[in-house]
Amino acid sequence: MSSNPDDNQINPNETNPEERRILIPGSPINPRREFLRSAALFTGTVAALGGGLEVLTRRPGMGSAEAQGTAFAQAARPLGPYDTKEAVTSYQQATTYNNFYELGTDKADPARNAATLKPRPWTVKIDGEVKKPQTVDIDTLQSWFPLEDRIYRMRCVEGWSMVMPWLGFPLAGLIRRLEPTSKAKYVQFTALLDPKQLPGQKSNVLDWPYVEGLRLDEALHPLAFMAVGLHGKVLPGQNGAPLRLVVPWKYGFKGIKSIVKITLTEKMPKTTWALAAPSEYGFYANVNPAVPHPRWSQATERRIGELGRRKTLPFNGYADEVAGLYKGMDLRKNF
Amino acid sequence: MSAGDARQTVPAVKAQAKGSYQPRRKAASLGWLVPAVTVGGLLPLAVLIWDAYTGALGANPIQRATLQTGLLTLALLVASLACTPIRLLTGWKWPARIRKSLGLLAFGYAALHFLIYLFDHGFSLGVMFEDVLKRPFVTVGFTALLLLVPLALTSGKNSVKRLGFQRWTRLHQLVYLSVALGALHYYWGVKQDHTPPLIYAGVIAVLFAVRFLKRKPTKKQGGPEKTSPA
Numbered sequence: 001m002s003s004n005p006d007d008n009q010i011n012p013n014e015t016n017p018e019e020r021r022i023l024i025p026g027s028p029i030n031p032r033r034e035f036l037r038s039a040a041l042f043t044g045t046v047a048a049l050g051g052g053l054e055v056l057t058r059r060p061g062m063g064s065a066e067a068q069g070t071a072f073a074q075a076a077r078p079l080g081p082y083d084t085k086e087a088v089t090s091y092q093q094a095t096t097y098n099n100f101y102e103l104g105t106d107k108a109d110p111a112r113n114a115a116t117l118k119p120r121p122w123t124v125k126i127d128g129e130v131k132k133p134q135t136v137d138i139d140t141l142q143s144w145f146p147l148e149d150r151i152y153r154m155r156c157v158e159g160w161s162m163v164m165p166w167l168g169f170p171l172a173g174l175i176r177r178l179e180p181t182s183k184a185k186y187v188q189f190t191a192l193l194d195p196k197q198l199p200g201q202k203s204n205v206l207d208w209p210y211v212e213g214l215r216l217d218e219a220l221h222p223l224a225f226m227a228v229g230l231h232g233k234v235l236p237g238q239n240g241a242p243l244r245l246v247v248p249w250k251y252g253f254k255g256i257k258s259i260v261k262i263t264l265t266e267k268m269p270k271t272t273w274a275l276a277a278p279s280e281y282g283f284y285a286n287v288n289p290a291v292p293h294p295r296w297s298q299a300t301e302r303r304i305g306e307l308g309r310r311k312t313l314p315f316n317g318y319a320d321e322v323a324g325l326y327k328g329m330d331l332r333k334n335f
Numbered sequence: 336m337s338a339g340d341a342r343q344t345v346p347a348v349k350a351q352a353k354g355s356y357q358p359r360r361k362a363a364s365l366g367w368l369v370p371a372v373t374v375g376g377l378l379p380l381a382v383l384i385w386d387a388y389t390g391a392l393g394a395n396p397i398q399r400a401t402l403q404t405g406l407l408t409l410a411l412l413v414a415s416l417a418c419t420p421i422r423l424l425t426g427w428k429w430p431a432r433i434r435k436s437l438g439l440l441a442f443g444y445a446a447l448h449f450l451i452y453l454f455d456h457g458f459s460l461g462v463m464f465e466d467v468l469k470r471p472f473v474t475v476g477f478t479a480l481l482l483l484v485p486l487a488l489t490s491g492k493n494s495v496k497r498l499g500f501q502r503w504t505r506l507h508q509l510v511y512l513s514v515a516l517g518a519l520h521y522y523w524g525v526k527q528d529h530t531p532p533l534i535y536a537g538v539i540a541v542l543f544a545v546r547f548l549k550r551k552p553t554k555k556q557g558g559p560e561k562t563s564p565a
Contacts, residue, residue: 038367045371050378057379057406060386061393097394105528108393158526160395205528276527295472295523297465300456304394308457 061096061108071233072147072167082223083151084317089162091231093304098238099156100257101205102191102198109200114237117197117258122242128263129184138242142228144177145169150225150246155287155316157251161301166246167229172220180216180264187219188212188269189245190261198258206272212245212256213269213283215325223248223321249318251285282335286326287316291335365429372433376440379407380447397455404448405476409521411441412514413538420545435490438510442487445480445517476520482513514539 079085096111103110103117122138147167155161175187193209195201201208218224225246228235235241240257247254253273263269273281280294289299289312300309315322326334383403386392392399415437418430456462466473486507488494495503518539522532 034364038364042367042371042374045368046375046378049372049375053376053379053407053410054382056410057403058382058386059399059403060391061396061399093394101527105526107395160398203528292469295470297462302395302397302455307397309455 059106059108072229077149079151080149082321083149084153084163086151086153086163087305088151088165088231089304091233094162094164094230095236095238097304099158099252100200100238100240102200102208102210102258103238104200105205110238111236113199114241116199117192117237117241119235119237119242119258122260124243124259125261126178126263127261128188128265129181130264131179131181138228141174141243142169145173147229150227152223152225152246152248153316153318154246154248154252154255155301155312157253157281157285157293157298159296159298159301160304161312161316162304164246165231166225166227167232167235168225168227168246170222171214171224171226171245172222174226174262175216175219175264178262178264183266184264185216186265186268187214187216188261188263188265189256189259190263191256192258192260206276209260210256210272211269212254212271213265214245214247214254215268216264217325218247218322221322221325223318249286249315249322251281251287253281254285284326284331284334286322286331286335287312288314288331288335290314291332365432368429368432369436372436373440376411376436379403380444397451401448401451401455404444404451405521405524407444408441408448409514409517409535411437411444412510412517413535413542415441416510416514416539416542420542420549423549424545439487439490442483445483449477449480472520472523475516475523479513479516479520482509482516486510486513511543 097107098110099107100110103113120138123135124138124141125135127133146169148169150166150168152164152166153161154164171187189212191210192198193201198208214224225248227240227244227246228242230236230239235244237258240255240259243259244257245255245259268283271283273285274283287298292298298312301312302309313319383392383400387396387400390396415434418434418437421427421430453463456466467477468474486509489498489503489506498506518532518536521535522529525532
């Protein structure tokens with residue numbers, strides 16, 4: 001920040017003036033060689049400093065991520081009652097800007113690293129307070145329900161949002177099929193734990209495996225959704241292949257990816273982010289513009305692809321559908 | 336920044352004045368250094384603009400630009416603070432010559448970081464003041480930037496003369512507070528992976544330690560003439 005006022009001066013203690021006199025005026029200086037030397041040093045320094053700073057600070061986004069997955073055979077269909085009519089976020093953006101710490105903490109990391117995640121073969125274990133505990137193959141599980149499209153807003157707790165055209169089935173159908181016992185009050189979801197497939201798990205940024213949960217009535221709400229596809233294609237790894245949760249009125253981190261276990265429980269599940277930073281992320285995590293994150297306001301959000309910000313809506317715009325679930329609850333405490 | 340530097344150079348000026356030899360000879364051969372640091376320091380800005388133009392900043396370019404300008408500020412501030420410890424440890428003279436450029440580059444990126452933040456929030460001063468007052472994460476970052484303003488304004492040689500060396504040095508010690516707050520701002524800004532901000536904090540701590548350890552012996556042997564308050 002500062003300057004030494006006499007930077008250009010030579011400290012006479014450094015070299016004996018007598019020596020200097022001998023060394024400098026006497027030595028023949030080749031101006032051309034001197035110029036070339038300076039030019040080389042100049043270029044080298046520019047490259048070293050500029051390159052060093054780039055290495056330290058530049059985190060380029062993903063240029064492009066083409067859909068590797070096969071497309072689902074789907075006929076065009078009219079918008080359903082839960083679909084938003086807002087412009088859909090492009091496949092390119094939805095698959096290159098992801099929070100999936102198991103595949104890296106940078107937004108572009110999951111798209112780069114997704115190839116290590118193998119979504120087939122894949123089984124989902126169902127246990128806890130259900131009448132039919134079982135381990136089921138993902139293809140079998142998928143075959144239980146007709147696939148539906150859902151165009152949902154997705155609001156990340158970090159203050160950005162997307163509009164995602166999911167493919168999948170309502171969570172309620174799955175829960176009912178599993179026949180919860182009378183003790184079941186919550187649904188806990190557990191993601192894959194396998195540092196080979198999810199190399200981000202080699203670092204202890206979070207307590208792995210990732211765990212999320214819903215109250216049973218939330219899980220039974222028709223908006224709660226299990227996605228297996230996106231933009232008409234098989235769900236890419238970076239978006240949580242082969243099976244992920246989508247709860248559009250909650251912050252995105254509730255949407256656990258790459259699920260391997262669904263457990264019905266009596267007690268409220270201990271969820272990953274709520275354990276990692278309880279003052280910042282609660283169990284409910286309903287989108288709420290009135291409750292700021294400790295480090296930023298939640299009143300506005302940037303829709304990916306837009307430069308300005310838009311106002312964040314209570315329950316991410318799904319208040320009419322879901323506000324009733326939280327009647328009588330203080331949502332400032334139960335954030 | 337360092338009183339030691341400047342005081343030692345006073346005799347150098349005198350020596351040069353009567354000098355039959357040419358002590359500038361060696362200095363002139365380093366004439367490329369400051370321009371090279373300036374160009375190298377601005378290179379990431381050019382790449383950033385290019386990235387924005389080509390879409391390489393990804394789906395949320397404003398967030399990327401905010402993050403990168405913040406990181407550039409911290410990296411360049413740390414580099415400027417490394418100059419004196421490097422000189423103390425190695426005896427090299429060149430680090431002192433680029434310190435001011437590194438500091439000014441850091442300030443430039445900090446100002447840009449702040450401007451992008453303002454742009455992000457539609458230049459709403461209401462949002463800014465709410466953030467600054469309510470959210471410690473923003474408060475420390477904003478304070479770190481404010482502390483750099485007087486330093487940038489008094490970075491010229493004239494300011495040293497005007498303020499007097501003692502006062503100028505004391506003023507510029509604010510850079511330590513600023514870089515510490517900057518590192519804290521980074522630490523609080525990171526959602527979960529705190530390793531990178533802790534690395535910065537560690538480097539800053541080492542730089543402080545070097546200065547602290549290196550200044551004791553000079554005190555003993557040299558008396559007040561050689562102490563380096565910086």
